[in-house]
Structure formats: C-alpha cells, structure tokens
Amino acid sequence: MANLVTDTKDPQSVLMQYFGYSSFRQGQEEIIDKLLSGQDILAIMPTGAGKSLCYQVPALVMDGITLVISPLVSLMKDQVNALTAQGIRGAYLNRSLTDKQFDKALSNMSKGIYKIIYVAPERLTSQRFMDAVKQINISMIAVDEAHCVSQWGQDFRPGYLNIAQFIADLPKRPVVGAFTATATSKVKQDIIHLLRLNNPYEVTTGFDRPNLFFSVFRAYDKQQRLKSLVTANKNKSGIVYCSTRKKVEEVCDYLCELGFSATRYHAGLLDEERRQNQDDFVYDRKRIMVATNAFGMGIDKSDVRFVIHHNMPKNLESYYQEAGRAGRDGEYAECTLLWDDDDIRICRYFISHMERNEELTDEQFEIFKQKEYERLDRMIAYCKTRGCLRSFMLRYFGDDSKAKCKMCSNCLTIQYRPTSSTRIQAKPETKSRFKEPVSALAITPISKSDNALYNALLVVRLMIAKKRGVPAYVIFSEKSLREMCEKLPVSEKEFLQISGVTQTKLDRYGEKFMRVIREHIAKKAAKVNEKGKAYSDDEIRESGLTGA
Ligand code: ADP
Numbered sequence: 001m002a003n004l005v006t007d008t009k010d011p012q013s014v015l016m017q018y019f020g021y022s023s024f025r026q027g028q029e030e031i032i033d034k035l036l037s038g039q040d041i042l043a044i045m046p047t048g049a050g051k052s053l054c055y056q057v058p059a060l061v062m063d064g065i066t067l068v069i070s071p072l073v074s075l076m077k078d079q080v081n082a083l084t085a086q087g088i089r090g091a092y093l094n095r096s097l098t099d100k101q102f103d104k105a106l107s108n109m110s111k112g113i114y115k116i117i118y119v120a121p122e123r124l125t126s127q128r129f130m131d132a133v134k135q136i137n138i139s140m141i142a143v144d145e146a147h148c149v150s151q152w153g154q155d156f157r158p159g160y161l162n163i164a165q166f167i168a169d170l171p172k173r174p175v176v177g178a179f180t181a182t183a184t185s186k187v188k189q190d191i192i193h194l195l196r197l198n199n200p201y202e203v204t205t206g207f208d209r210p211n212l213f214f215s216v217f218r219a220y221d222k223q224q225r226l227k228s229l230v231t232a233n234k235n236k237s238g239i240v241y242c243s244t245r246k247k248v249e250e251v252c253d254y255l256c257e258l259g260f261s262a263t264r265y266h267a268g269l270l271d272e273e274r275r276q277n278q279d280d281f282v283y284d285r286k287r288i289m290v291a292t293n294a295f296g297m298g299i300d301k302s303d304v305r306f307v308i309h310h311n312m313p314k315n316l317e318s319y320y321q322e323a324g325r326a327g328r329d330g331e332y333a334e335c336t337l338l339w340d341d342d343d344i345r346i347c348r349y350f351i352s353h354m355e356r357n358e359e360l361t362d363e364q365f366e367i368f369k370q371k372e373y374e375r376l377d378r379m380i381a382y383c384k385t386r387g388c389l390r391s392f393m394l395r396y397f398g399d400d401s402k403a404k405c406k407m408c409s410n411c412l413t414i415q416y417r418p419t420s421s422t423r424i425q426a427k428p429e430t431k432s433r434f435k436e437p438v439s440a441l442a443i444t445p446i447s448k449s450d451n452a453l454y455n456a457l458l459v460v461r462l463m464i465a466k467k468r469g470v471p472a473y474v475i476f477s478e479k480s481l482r483e484m485c486e487k488l489p490v491s492e493k494e495f496l497q498i499s500g501v502t503q504t505k506l507d508r509y510g511e512k513f514m515r516v517i518r519e520h521i522a523k524k525a526a527k528v529n530e531k532g533k534a535y536s537d538d539e540i541r542e543s544g545l546t547g548a
C-alpha cells in the first residue's frame with residue numbers, strides 16, 4: 001500500500017479516503033461538524049440514510065477511540081467486518097466472544113490497536129471492561145438504535161439504561177451522539193433524559209426514501225401474486241414478511257417447492273438455526289428470507305432489492321420500518337404490500353387480545369388499545385387509498401410531501417389486461433430517476449447495466465467475499481458495480497473515481513475487477529471488428545462471456 005493517500009484529517013478527505021464517497025448525504029456533515037466541535041447530538045434519520053458514517057467519520061478524525069453501543073450481536077460483527085474491509089481497525093465486544101477472546105480484545109484495546117469498538121450495552125457493567133476503558137482515551141460514544149433506551153418504543157433493551165451511568169463513571173466525559181430511525185416525541189424525550197445528553201443538537205432529516213417503489217395489492221390469490229413478484233425479482237435478495245410463524249413455514253415451503261432459494265426466520269426456531277438462516281441470507285447463499293417481524297433489526301444488508309409483505313402489518317410504523325430494509329444502498333428497490341380482509345380481521349383480533357402491561361393501569365391500557373385501533377385504521381386506509389402511497393406515509397410521519405411521487409403503484413397508470421388475470425401493465429407518467437424497471441409491474445425497459453459484464457462483476461465480488469469470509473456487499477455495493485459497468489474503468493485512476501472505491505479497496509480488489517472489465521471491452525471490440533457493428537447486450541450475454 002505504498003501509494004496510500006496522505007493522512008489528512010478533515011471529514012471530507014476521510015469520507016473519500018476510507019469510504020470512497022465524494023459527498024455527504026443530507027444531515028451527515030452537520031452532525032459530524034457538531035460532534036467534532038464537542039457538542040452532543042441526537043440524530044433521527046430514516047433507515048438507509050447513512051447514520052453509521054455520522055460517527056465513523058468523526059471517529060477517524062478524532063485522536064482517541066470511539067465506542068459504539070449497539071444492540072445486536074450480528075450487526076456488530078457485520079459492521080466490524082465492513083470496517084476491516086475498508087482498512088479501518090475495529091473490534092466488537094459482546095457475548096459471542098469467549099473469555100479468552102474478550103481478554104485479547106481488551107488488551108488490544110489498551111494497546112491502542114483499535115479506532116472503533118462496538119460494545120453490547122450489557123458489557124458496560126463488566127468490571128474488567130471498565131478497568132480497561134479507564135486506561136484509554138475515549139473521544140466519543142455513539143449510541144446506535146438509541147430508541148432502545150425507551151420503554152415506549154417496541155425495541156426496549158434494559159441494558160441501554162446502563163449507558164448514562166457508564167459515561168458518568170469515565171474519567172473524562174466524551175462527546176455523545178445518539179442515533180435512531182424511529183422516535184416519537186415521547187421516545188425522543190426518553191433518549192435525551194435517560195442517556196443524559198448534554199444540550200444535544202438535534203437533526204431530523206425527512207422520512208422519504210426516494211429510491212423505494214411502493215405498491216399495494218388487494219390480493220385474492222396471494223400465492224399467485226407472490227409467485228409473480230418473486231419471479232420478476234429472480235436472483236435478487238429479498239425479504240417476505242408474514243404475520244405468523246405458521247405462515248412463514250408455509251410460504252417458505254411454497255417458494256422452495258417452486259425452486260426459489262429461500263430460507264426462514266421466526267422466534268420459534270432454535271437460536272442456532274436462526275443464526276444459520278440469517279447468515280445464509282446475508283452472505284447470499286439464500287436469496288429470499290421469509291420471516292416474521294422478529295427478523296430485521298440489526299440486518300445491515302444494503303442490497304435487499306425487494307420487501308414483500310404477505311400480510312398487512314398492524315400499523316404504518318411497523319410497515320415503514322420493515323419495508324425500509326430494502327435498498328439501503330440507495331439503489332432502486334421495491335416494497336410491495338399484499339392484503340386481504342382476513343389480515344384486517346387478524347390485526348383486530350391481536351389488538352383485542354393484547355395483554356395488559358404490568359406498568360399500565362386499566363384505564364391507561366384502554367387508551368393504549370384505542371390508539372392501537374386508530375393506528376390500524378390508518379394502516380387500512382393506506383391499503384385502500386387511491387392517492388399517492390408515498391405522500392400518504394410521509395404525511396402520517398409528519399413530513400410535507402408532494403401530491404404525487406411517481407414512484408408508487410398509485411402514481412402509475414395501471415391498465416388491467418383481462419386476458420391474463422395476474423399480469424398488470426403499468427407505465428410511469430414520467431421517467432423516474434431510477435433506471436431499473438419496475439419489474440413486478442412488468443414495465444418494459446430493461447436497465448442497460450443489467451448485462452453480461454454486470455453478472456461477471458457479481459461473480460468476481462462473490463468469489464472475493466467468499467475468500468475473505470464477508471458478505472458480498474461489504475466488498476462493493478451493487479451501486480458501485482453498476483457504475484463500473486457504465487464508466488468501464490481500466491486504470492487505477494479511473495477505478496478510484498467509482499463511488500465506494502477507496503485506495504485500500506483499489507489495492508486489494510481493483511485489479512480483479514479491472515481484468516474483467518478489460519476482457520469485456522476486448523470482447524466487444526472483437527465483435528465489432530468481426531461484424532462491423534456492436535452486438536447488443538443480449539447477444540453478448542448469449543455469447544457466454546462470464547469473465548471469472
Ligand atoms: P442507517 O444506519 O442510517 O440505516 P447505514 O449507515 O447502514 O444507514 O448506511 C446505508 C448505506 O448508505 C450504506 O451502504 C452506506 O455505505 C451508504 N452511505 C452512507 N453515507 C453515504 C454517502 N455519503 N455517500 C454514499 N453512500 C453512503
């Protein structure tokens with residue numbers, strides 16, 4: 001790595017040098033600047049907005065070590081793997097480590113080997129950890145999924161209540177950043193008070209996820225509809241959410257029988273199997289995850305291309321959170337909701353049979369239930385609206401929004417074709433900025449980069465990922481691969497221009513990708529010479545170019 005860029009320490013160069021991105025997204029720069037100036041922050045940004053970068057960049061700019069408190073073991077491992085692949089020294093401390101590994105990590109930490117350390121909240125009360133931490137310079141504490149501190153939210157984690165005391169026990173108080181995607185005003189107050197944030201600067205970016213295509217179908221035959229949706233997204237990663245374990249089993253079996261690569265996840269499986277299935281999905285050994293809502297938090301897989309709800313969730317908060325797991329890389333992705341009258345009945349049943357939480361009085365519980373019914377009504381209204389789906393949701397979450405988004409099934413002119421009952425033809429009213437076809441709706445244009453070269457690059461990526469034992473998206477995102485197909489970089493300088501390419505990644509993987517790109521160009525040129533015209537992408541695909 002002789003030609004490593006000089007070690008400049010401003011956020012912009014860190015962004016370029018370590019992450020390969022040329023510009024910050026909305027909210028990021030502001031948050032980073034505040035943290036660097038020593039002010040606590042509370043950031044509320046939707047899934048996929050890029051919250052991790054908001055603490056990873058300042059962590060690299062600051063002198064000491066950053067502790068990231070994160071609720072999920074699997075998430076920590078993935079994030080640390082991703083950092084390592086980017087040449088950043090990180091570690092995680094959680095219950096998945098043996099005592100010996102824990103000691104080793106602590107001793108490395110004391111030696112200053114790591115820049116970023118992910119810690120499970122339960123570890124904060126460990127005396128050994130506290131002793132080790134007192135020896136080192138902690139410059140920042142980032143609390144990820146900060147809403148877990150609040151009992152008002154659905155993901156309450158008692159361990160999060162240890163955080164404030166832990167910080168208070170440190171020799172010097174580091175700057176603290178709290179990050180979450182979901183926070184009602186009650187949860188927000190809890191975060192500020194229970195984490196004892198010090199006059200935090202608040203950043204709330206809009207809830208919109210412009211790259212997500214939303215559609216809703218009242219499905220009279222869910223299996224048939226599911227089959228066509230999944231077929232339209234063949235070979236892409238996707239999640240199918242079902243309301244019950246039984247449904248998960250049924251749908252997973254159905255998809256497997258049809259020959260799709262599917263696995264399942266719900267609370268009724270043994271820990272070991274759940275972990276295995278989750279890994280299969282994250283590492284692309286299985287393309288489709290059929291799951292209850294137990295699956296998802298802490299899944300950072302950025303290339304999920306579709307999320308299908310086989311059943312209507314009980315409110316829009318849950319729906320938006322689950323659907324939002326699609327397309328975190330900012331590339332086009334589809335979120336489809338299938339519903340029928342049974343779903344409504346089942347949701348009503350669930351609410352009427354809810355058990356009273358010990359902490360609520362009867363009266364409070366009645367009010368709570370009433371609220372649940374109201375939220376369900378909004379969910380049903382979403383299913384039935386003829387207006388723009390995106391605007392409906394954004395208004396629900398309190399964002400302003402345009403009347404029409406042109407990226408949802410209601411904003412497209414849909415013509416039913418009586419001859420084939422399941423197929424729908426839809427045409428966007430205007431060209432959206434996303435090139436991928438709305439495949440489930442059978443819109444005709446095919447993306448240019450969906451060609452032989454792209455597939456060949458996918459193969460290279462998969463081979464590198466396998467060898468390194470990391471998920472494929474950690475090597476390069478699909479967005480980066482697509483850009484390679486468009487720009488055809490063949491020199492180091494050109495390769496560095498691709499979004500997501502850093503010097504480290506160039507050094508490690510660049511040549512393997514460029515070799516395939518050069519072969520592709522040479523093959524194309526040969527065809528031109530032979531025939532006097534360029535072949536179409538289809539013809540090239542048929543020619544059997546596989547690259548790797
Ligand atoms: P969140 O935690 O808010 O859900 P993540 O931190 O997981 O989101 O980021 C989602 C994706 O966006 C990741 O793949 C990340 O690399 C990418 N990303 C974040 N910031 C930028 C940026 N400034 N430019 C390009 N991609 C970015």
Ligand code: MG
Pocket residue numbers: 051052144
């Ligand atoms: Mg996150």
